[in-house]
Amino acid sequence: xxxxxxxxxxxxxxxxxxxxxxxxxxxxxxxxxxxxxxxxxxxxxxxxxxxxxxxxxxxxxxxxxxxxxxxxxxxxxxxxxxxxxxxxxxxxxxxxxxxxxxxxxxxxxxxxxxxxxxxxxxxxxxxxxxxxxxxxxxxxxxxxxxxxxxxxxxxxxxxxxxxxxxxxxxxxxxxxxxxxxxxxxxxxxxxxxxxxxxxxxxxxxxxxxxxxxxxxxxxxxxxxxxxxxxxxxxxxxxxxxxxxxxxxxxxxxx
Ligand SMILES: Cc1cc2nc3c(=O)[nH]c(=O)nc-3n(C[C@H](O)[C@H](O)[C@H](O)COP(=O)(O)O)c2cc1C
Numbered sequence: 129x130x131x132x133x134x135x136x137x138x139x140x141x142x143x144x145x146x147x148x149x150x151x152x153x154x155x156x157x158x159x160x161x162x163x164x165x166x167x168x169x170x171x172x173x174x175x176x177x178x179x180x181x182x183x184x185x186x187x188x189x190x191x192x193x194x195x196x197x198x199x200x201x202x203x204x205x206x207x208x209x210x211x212x213x214x215x216x217x218x219x220x221x222x223x224x225x226x227x228x229x230x231x232x233x234x235x236x237x238x239x240x241x242x243x244x245x246x247x248x249x250x251x252x253x254x255x256x257x258x259x260x261x262x263x264x265x266x267x268x269x270x271x272x273x274x275x276x277x278x279x280x281x282x283x284x285x286x287x288x289x290x291x292x293x294x295x296x297x298x299x300x301x302x303x304x305x306x307x308x309x310x311x312x313x314x315x316x317x318x319x320x321x322x323x324x325x326x327x328x329x330x331x332x333x334x335x336x337x338x339x340x341x342x343x344x345x346x347x348x349x350x351x352x353x354x355x356x357x358x359x360x361x362x363x364x365x366x367x368x369x370x371x372x373x374x375x376x377x378x379x380x381x382x
Contacts, residue, residue, distance in 0.1 A: 136254070141299070143258025144198040146291030151203035151257070159255075159290070163248035168240040174233070175241035175285075176211040177248075178276045179204055188275055192268040193287070198260045202289035207265060207272065208245040210237025213281035229281065241285040248288060258293035261286055301332060 131139075156179065168174060180186060181204050193199045212228040219226035249259040265272055265287045272284045307325040317325065329335060330347050338350045 149292040166247035169236040174237040203291040
């Protein structure tokens with residue numbers, strides 16, 4: 129029997145440990161087919177995705193994902209890219225000039241890529257597979273672009289690892305809906321209301337453990353100072369530089 133959709137969504141978890149059960153090429157292709165029906169900007173599908181399955185490519189890419197074990201352990205890692213190239217080239221060979229090398233279209237490509245990625249996750253999860261996004265793709269975008277031979281105007285956005293689950297992760301919790309939902313216009317929170325909204329998250333046992341392990345005062349410090357510290361190197365190696373650093377014309381490529 130199918131799970132009701134509310135349960136399907138509230139019970140889904142990121143899965144980082146996978147069993148050795150094989151994921152067939154046919155199933156992977158079906159996931160791509162279903163995910164490709166995600167909405168995209170002007171139905172242009174401004175994304176592409178590179179599948180990593182071979183041990184050799186996994187070994188090469190693993191350090192770029194900071195050795196996260198789900199990358200090595202998955203059946204397939206799918207690196208989803210904003211792809212302004214395919215469409216631009218189609219225009220070029222059709223006597224049309226697509227001025228897509230700008231921030232507006234880059235956002236469109238990133239959105240298209242993200243929605244494809246999420247639909248791929250949902251398609252996978254609806255078959256009992258588990259998935260995990262790897263944010264490390266944006267940290268090491270230039271190196272990953274090079275390893276995957278991404279040409280100009282193709283920028284890695286995220287990687288999704290896929291495999292059959294070998295764990296049942298606990299509920300990581302979410303902020304209450306009141307923290308994210310605004311009616312008609314955005315209403316900023318008072319300090320005390322903000323504290324209330326984060327109170328359950330701060331009270332969780334795993335949160336307390338993070339604070340203690342890092343000898344910090346509170347959970348916000350764990351996120352701001354340890355997990356996602358300000359890093360000027362990341363900013364200067366941004367995806368935008370990758371997009372614009374190379375020569376403008378791409379028409380000579382076949
Ligand atoms: C853009 C993005 C990047 C992520 N990067 C990582 C990652 O590098 N490693 C990881 O283990 N999980 C990663 N995650 C998974 C999140 O940690 C996870 O979604 C979050 O903790 C909530 O847990 P849940 O998905 O089980 O509800 C990422 C998720 C997103 C959406």
